[in-house]
Amino acid sequence: MQQQQQLLVVAMIAVNLFLGGVEAQNFKCPERTGYFPDPVQCDAYYLCSKGDAEEKLCPDGLVFDDRDPNHERCDIPANVDCEDRTELQEPQPSKGCPRANGYYRHPDVDACDKFVNCVDGVYHELPCPPGLIYDDTASTCAWPAESRRRDCMKAKKDSLDDGFSCPDGDVLGPGGRNLPHPTFPHPDDCQKFYICRNGVQPQKGSCSAGFVYNEETFTCDDPANVPGCEKYYDEKPSGKKN
Known part of the structure; x- marks a missing residue:
């Protein structure tokens, strides 16, 4: 045989x-x-x-x-734009590699932030930078909102230790423009706020002493201009404005 x-x-x-x-x-x-x-x-x-x-x-x-x-x-x-040259040689697959060379989706369908690089049939697992997912139409990592990979649009979001994660959708700032790195108020502390890098990567932020976060202007402001936070520093003796 x-x-x-x-x-x-x-x-x-x-x-x-x-x-x-x-x-x-x-x-x-x-x-x-x-x-x-x-x-x-x-x-x-x-x-x-x-x-x-x-x-x-x-x-x-x-x-x-x-x-x-x-x-x-x-x-x-x-x-490469192959145009009408659509035929290819017979694939030479190996473990984890659909073909001997190239970039491919990770075999775990939930691992949107990872991808596979095959070199001469050898499997290499690689991560995307934080907040990005692998887009196989472009063979690169991309922001979820810019990717054509719809199966990862609902991928698990990154969250901070207090449970905050970046909300879906664009945030409009002054003048009606989309904010590339929108900010959001902290629910319990007027001085603190959250930053969503590129709209998806959460990060903690804090105003300088004497100022509080103003969610109307997306900036740090005088407490007198932020309803509900006017007496914030009066109640915090160690953080009084100079």
């Missing part, structure tokens, strides 16, 4: 080599010298030398970047 499988593999390799030779013979070089894409397969290309074509193939998971015929370059699909 094992011998039959080995013979089958040898036969398949021979067929592929034969077909590749036929395709190379049929390919007409646009120029006498350079690297040119296969018309249907995005990870295949040709080296033209003196008008003769030699078929080549990118490593599995990468595709040919045809922007410069003077350079031989394979890159991840997110960086």
Whole structure:
């Protein structure tokens, strides 16, 4: 049985080599010298030398970047516009890797803030920066609101030790503009407030001594201008305004 499988593999390799030779013979070089894409397969290309074509193939998971015929370059699909060249070589998967090379979603569907980098079939797990999720349409980490990955829009939010987490939706500041890093009042302390970095990453904030947070202006202000906080420092002898 094992011998039959080995013979089958040898036969398949021979067929592929034969077909590749036929395709190379049929390919007409646009120029006498350079690297040119296969018309249907995005990870295949040709080296033209003196008008003769030699078929080549990118490593599995990468595709040919045809922007410069003077350079031989394979890159991840997110960086290359394959247009109508939609076919690819048969994948060479390994544990955790759909193909031998490239960036992919983490196998844990709940691990939106992690991704996989496969290099020659070797699995590498990597984290996104805090607050970001992996967007596989761009093969990079992105803010949830900017990502096309809808399955992660309801991913578990980061929260502080007091339970605060950034609310959903944009926050409009003075003039009706979206605040990129909106702030929110502390429920029990006029001097304190919360910052949502890029709208999603919570962080604690505090006004300087003598000032309190004004949720109407999103700034620290004189207590007299903030209803309910006028006597905040009168009740805190150690924090009296100078």
